[in-house]
Amino acid sequence: MSRLGECVSRSILAGFYVGLMLFLAASGRGLAAEPYKIGAVFSITGGASFLGEPEKKTAEMIRDEINKQGGINGHPIELIMLDDETDPTKANLAVKKLVKEVPVIIGPSTSGTSLAVVGVAEEANVPLISCAASHKIVTPIESRKWIFKVAGSDSHVVGKMFEHMKKQGIQKIGIMTVSDGFGASGREELLRLAPENGITVVADERYGPQDTDLSAQLTKIRTSQPQAIVNWSTGPTQILAVKNWRDLGMDSIPLYQSHGFGNRKNIQLAGKGAEGVRLPLARVNIGPLLADDHPQKKVIMEYTKAYEAQFKEPVSSFGGHAWDSMHLAMAALKAVGPDAAKIRDFLENTKGFVGQHGTFNFSAQDHNGLSKEDLEMVVVKDGDWALAK
């Protein structure tokens, strides 16, 4: 081959690199700094998309609403939302990107992705309000100065559940958990808190998030003769648990679900089978059941109406997390402006903030601000939630 050919191929290569660089440069023209920026990382696609989806919708709804009202102190909100595809690496990258641009970040959606980013936010000194439950997200507090979370810890949920069991005289339980971050964290808390509540775990089964049949796990639990079954998962497996529990004729043993079941779609999917399923639930899901003088009644009903009108689907706990984190971020921006350090201090000192998931009382020791009293024990009755006795 000739020198000319080599020359041509080399210049094509060089041209390609130059083009690449130009593209990189051109794609980066930023916007003016006038609006207040809020970064958001949600699992809009991938395995936890059913979390990210309502979170995204809620965050966008709130942004539009506030911007229609003239923004915060005259500054419109710019929401920079990234999808982590339920992938820790992508979440990590997304937060690395956001810490350079925004003074406060909400999300990520899941415990796994949240744990993948806390280090980044911490290092960059940018406050991050996670929407996931694991207590590891905000403990140990010494290395989580910049991290907050708005989802109640699993220990609250388990505490509420055990409190109800004790009232019912249940002492022996079988648990089944999904082998993802959500299930693993629930399992840990169930096993940890059972002894101090006088409850024995007689069966401990696990399954994959995409399993198509849980009869084997349920059958195994059945052979150990528990007084109640706890299923801890999200997504389709919790419907499967209900269906299989019914089909195997195990409905004489009460079934407790985690708060992950807290979505009306789940009741529809499980159909009549779901009757009698018990679960601790945040009040955002049961706005209409609350007493009119309940402090959360107003915010929950407003959000519920707006969301259901706009998206024609029931509200969920997850959307509620986005509401809480978004409003906390906005409250901070309103009070102290777009300064990361001040926002952090503001958040840490926030008390009595009434949100969808409870009344938040943050402190230097507690970056979650919720307790098990922010949950209600509900039971599925006539295809809807009802407060459990």
Next chain:
Amino acid sequence: MTRKDWRIFLLTALLIAAFPWMVQPVKAVSHYVDVMVFAGIFALVCLGVTMLMGYAGQVSMAQAAFFGIGAYTSAILTGRFALDPWLAMPAGASLAALVAWVVGIPALRLKGHYLAMATLGFGVIVHIILNEEVEWTGGPSGMADLPGLHVLGWKLSTELAWYYFVWGTVFLALLFCFHVLHSRVGRALRAIHEEESAAEAMGVPTARYKVQVFVLSAVLAAVAGSLYTHFVTCLNPSSFNLMWSIRFILMVMVGGMQSLWGALLGTVLMTFVGNEWLHVFAEFEILVYGAILLVVALFLPKGLVSLFTRKPIVHNA
């Protein structure tokens, strides 16, 4: 290495060295340095994929598993036993090498789809173990707060430091691979790909070489895994599942499997495509990703580098 390779090597090294200074002044793309750190880590894995699949012609759907073995060995030894990362890294690489050797001996006797299935099965098993051995691996919630990395007493605290460290490692590995390829060993690997029985009859111990190159690819992946651990400082099994094994293959495919440069180009490009550039498509991202793959596989089966190569490569029908 041929002189042409040396020229591309220097040109690319220069470009990589200059890259941060080109993007960092532009605020909106300054975080591209982060993306490039990941691209560099993935590139180490992909160099192994190229050696194994592109040159020796052996399919492996288990590279994410070796990536994970390296990452978790580093994480467990440094996080739970407070071992120095520089000792944990070779430990991870050795474990990956040992596992690759044990699995490779029976697996690499298989060919084609059967080999693909065997490696795929092995990869999924590793992923399940990472998920289930909660005591060691932290299970599905993974491990957090892992230590960072010090190089010669210097903590790699900024992305820029990481960038140069990771890409330095990539270029060392690249050099190693190039030297292997332009040697007796490299020729033997290519011979195995083209005519295994002829290679065997010419005195090439094909079984041993296949296992060795499998081990090499596992070691590269494991080293990448260790770097990943100390860069991200947290781990989660979902970064090491089958989808990632497939992604590594795709990166190499897009760049061009029969060239180390292709592997590099493909890795960088697909890391940007997967993490950056498709965000504009929002929810359509997955479709655009699929479409890119389809177009490359259909119309550029030898990858992007085939646009630059001069001589047509002769192929067996």
Next chain:
Amino acid sequence: MDERSKRPHAALLQLRNVQMQFGGVTALKGISYDVPSGIVQAVIGPNGAGKTTLFHCISGLLTPTAGEILFRGLPIGGLPPHRIAGLGISRTFQHVALFKSMTVLENVMIGRHPRTFSGFWSAGLRFPRMRREERRILEEAGHYLEFVGLSGERDLPAGALPLGKQKILEIARALATQPTLLLLDEPAGGLNMRETEELGELILRICETGITVTLVEHDMNLVMEISHRILVIHYGEHLATGTPEEIKDHPAVIEAYLGGG
């Protein structure tokens, strides 16, 4: 070459009742034969007689189901082909099996494999010993190309050569392993008359360097011209052995093979 291998009929390779079965089909029904050293030797027989199967057994690509193969007195049946190549048996293939996208030179360099040593580490780290070895491989491969007359094509991809030259290249590649015994599987297949003539000369030249050549071939002119001894097999069975003259007049051979054609 040492004295011993020059002595005619010192058996270099001994076949003892070699049998090969595939499923229910018996391809070799027990071949016994001593390959004398230092001569050109042909294996002939009608199609399907089992000639290529015999080569596969000797070179280790197939393991005989029964019988024994001794090379220089050592049993080699069941050894992997690369070990057998290392011991000094090399071969070409009936259907050309070159590394087509590699260059002509690289193909021959592969042939040096059993006589060289560097592994992954010394290659990847470019130890001085490996670089010396690499230079030597290059030089020696060049010699072999020169020997067969392909020096002009050394940098072409092997797949780009015409068939005749591919056949020659395969021989060069096999020679590069420094064999004591060279097996050529239909080397003249697909060659024209002039090429065949040159091939015959090449084979004789190879034999002159002390390498024992055994070939399977259908071109009778070539076989008769260059062979010192001929083995005839028919339906997997030993039919006759002898000099070309003896074979030409052997009644069983004429009936089974020449007469039939």
Next chain:
Amino acid sequence: MDSFSLGSALLQYTVSGLTIGVIYALVAIGYNIIYNVTEIINFAQGEFVMLGGLFAVFFAQSLHLPIFLAFVAAIGLTGLTGFAMERLVIRRARSSTVLSLIIITIAVSILLKGTAMFWWGKNPYSLPPFSSGRPFIVLGAAIQRQAVWIFAVSAIVVVCLTLFFRRSAYGKAMLASADNPSAARMVGIPVRQMVLLSFTLSAAIGAAAGVSITPISLMEYDRGALLGLKGFGAAVLGGLGQFFGALVAGIVLGLAESFCAGYLSSGYKDAVALVILLLALFFKPEGLFGSREAAKLKRF
């Protein structure tokens, strides 16, 4: 207190294992049909299962068709998808290397999954069982009515396929083109059409599995990959291209999973199926029912 004997548990594991195993077998048969004719492993096979389920949901719930019509319509529409896949993509890729083909089918599976995500969103959907009622209780073990339907559907598929390949001209032609494409072409069999048919048929079979399992396990857009993987495992375990092998291997995998979940560790149930598969590959690489010679002769 719920009383339940260990024998009933054993029976229960067997029933669950058989149910899911039959589904794996159907997916595996889908792989085999395409592999036999083209030697392509179609990594989009799992997506056909997902599409079948979701199409049925669409027909049954949005168009309010009776469940059996929805079943047939979903199979038809998925078959059409397979048809389109062959016409639009595979046909253009005939000369590709095996690895390219793997990537191409993975790309198609990503596209199918993405499209399904747009169409149906990310929520799971359920479908009413083919016939309603309490499960049958046999010796304390519960057999869901839908499980019986799954067995029935797979039995019908197996019988129909056997008849098709043994009796019909098309089926015989397909087997011939699988055996030796160039010879088939020479005797005038339109191999092209056979490839097209194989994709359509295997998509339809995947869909039948998908529709049957949706009432039990629900269906959502990203369910395909895992089912596809298990089915692929069954296909390889049974010996690629072997229909009977696929059936047995699918059931073996299903039972192994179920028993492992019941008696060993539920977390490791997927691993057990895979370990069986690996051992089989290492010690009998041509699959349980494949022949060594046949495996050697295949190009790949």
